[in-house]
Amino acid sequence: MADVDVLIAGAGPVGLTAASELCRRGVSCRVVDRLPERLPYARAVGVQPRTLEIWDRMGMVREALETAVPLKGQLLYVDGEEGPRVDLELPPEVPYGFAALPQYETERLLEDLLRSRGGHVERGTELLSFEQDSHEVRALLSPPAGGTEELTARYLLGCDGAHSVVRKGLGLSFEGAALPQEYMLGDVEVDWDLPAGYGIRASRSVDGHPDDILVCIPLPGDRRYRMSMATPPELSRTAGQDGDGVAHGLSGEHGPVPGIEHIQEVLDRLSPRPTTASSLRWSSVFRISHRIVDRYGRGRVFVAGDAAHIHPPTGAQGMNTGVQDAFNLAWKLAAAVRGRAGTRLLESYDAERRPVGEEVVARTLRHVRSGIRADPDDPTTTMLREAQLLVGYRGSPIVEPDGSAPGDRAPDCGGLAYALASFPVRLFTLLREREHTLLLYAGHGDPVRAFGAVAASAERAAPGLLNACAVLAPGLEAPASGLPVVHDTRDEFRRTYGARDGEAFLVRPDGHLGLRTVPADGPALPAHLARLLGVRPAVG
Secondary structure (H helix, E strand, C coil): CCCEEEEEECCCHHHHHHHHHHHHCCCCEEEEECCCCCCCCCCCCEECHHHHHHHHHHCCHHHHHHHCEECCEEEEEECCEECCCEECCCCCCCCCCCEECCHHHHHHHHHHHHHHCCCCEEECCEEEEEEECCCCEEEEEECCCCCCEEEEEEEEEECCCCCCHHHHHHCCCEEEEEEEEEEEEEEEECCCCCCCCEEEEEEEEECCEEEEEEEEEECCCCCEEEEEEECCHHHCCCCCECCCCCECCCCCCCCCCCCHHHHHHHHHHHCCCCCCCECCCCEEEEEEEEEEECCCEECCEEECHHHCEECCCCCCCHHHHHHHHHHHHHHHHHHHHCCCCCHHHHHHHHHHHHHHHHHHHHHHHHHHHHCHHHCCCCHHHHHHHHCCCCCCCCCCCCCCCCCCCCCCECCCCCCEECCCCCCCECHHHHHCCCCEEEEEEECCHHHHHHHHHHHHHHHHHCCCCEEEEEEECCCCCCCCCCCCEEEECCCHHHHHHCCCCCEEEEECCCCEEEEEECCCCCCHHHHHHHHHHCCCCCCC
16 A cells, blocks of 8 residues: 555645645645755746636635735837837636735745645655556655655646656657856846836847847736846856756856845846836746647656746746646546546646747747747737637547537636526636536526436436536526535626537536537536546446
């Protein structure tokens, strides 16, 4: 018998997301991280609207909203001249906007959530090696007290970054390269009068191409920014790569670190307003790499986040993509631990997430070379893609292939009302911290009578893994069936989902649609659950 259900290597945002979701489902975890404490660097800063939706489902969005600052847009300056302002505007039905939150704060919030669910991080503990067979994973750990510890786990998840021990142990390829440019980062305060909440991008061009660049992302605090800029020759670390060819990142271990004077020199050249930098909290030199694995796992071992993909920081896609990796995998691992996962379920992690990783790597590389304005899509589509709201899994082996929305993100809507409440709620409130949720829509009275039997059959097919709720058109009376009911008081659910009378929508734990079918009491739903979870379709 294994010592623990899941061993997670790495306690960054990706590993903490997976651990929190597994603990919420009663799965035993050990989370190890070789670092003795959280790094105090604002490495990943941008938080995408889709990540805030995920944190909503996880039950920590309130804490994030109280800690982060809004990202309103970007001010552009070329050769000292102000260009068109970029406003980060999304359709009104999207519940959250773009935000900035230093990675150490993200990790703090996620670690607090993990502790509230009975988990903790074993710091100063390093995964040295592992091997696996068809039944378990045997891992060798190096604890902080010295010596080694042998551990068995049913599954291993590598969230251990670009130099991943797990990826190397699996023998996965990590194809890609490092770009030649070097950049320095600094976390500073300035005294300019530019509008709060806007990023700054200032560049100087030679022959129409950027030759010198300054990018500033606002952070919580008074006129505080994380700034990136070209590295001066005296700070160059061109030779600093590991055996994978992965460029060294945010640490001062491999060369001198920038001082406030280096940042000030760039501000003197490129700042759109005369300003003085102060309060340097940290700084570093890094190079941009772009790489992705050939597969996201093998057997009982998986990789996520930077262990699976690294790419240019353009558009703040990296951490957010990794959090989605972990969120996608956690519910599937939990089902596997419970013995309720069909073969397709764990295989779907690679099928769903590796195409996303490939697209993000290609897009961010294209943007760093040509700029986001070179994107061929219309501005609204581009903005939704950058917000990661267009990520979908059509064609996945666990999504029904009818092409009418399964696999897509399940959108939010408002105006849903319980009979006992005098106020409406959002759909996302109904979905929070739940497993699969079966939404049954009725536009008139006839389908409602069958809903109780449909829900009971589905819950028997997947006991403990599914919730059901009827969504009734305005003015429709709720039957005395014992099935939870909300009223679509503003007709928003019907319009948002294009819902047909008697239609069933199955929303997955990660907030994507797995199935929509009409009539709800047809064969599609039990057949889908059988394929998804490896159970027999319920009868009657």
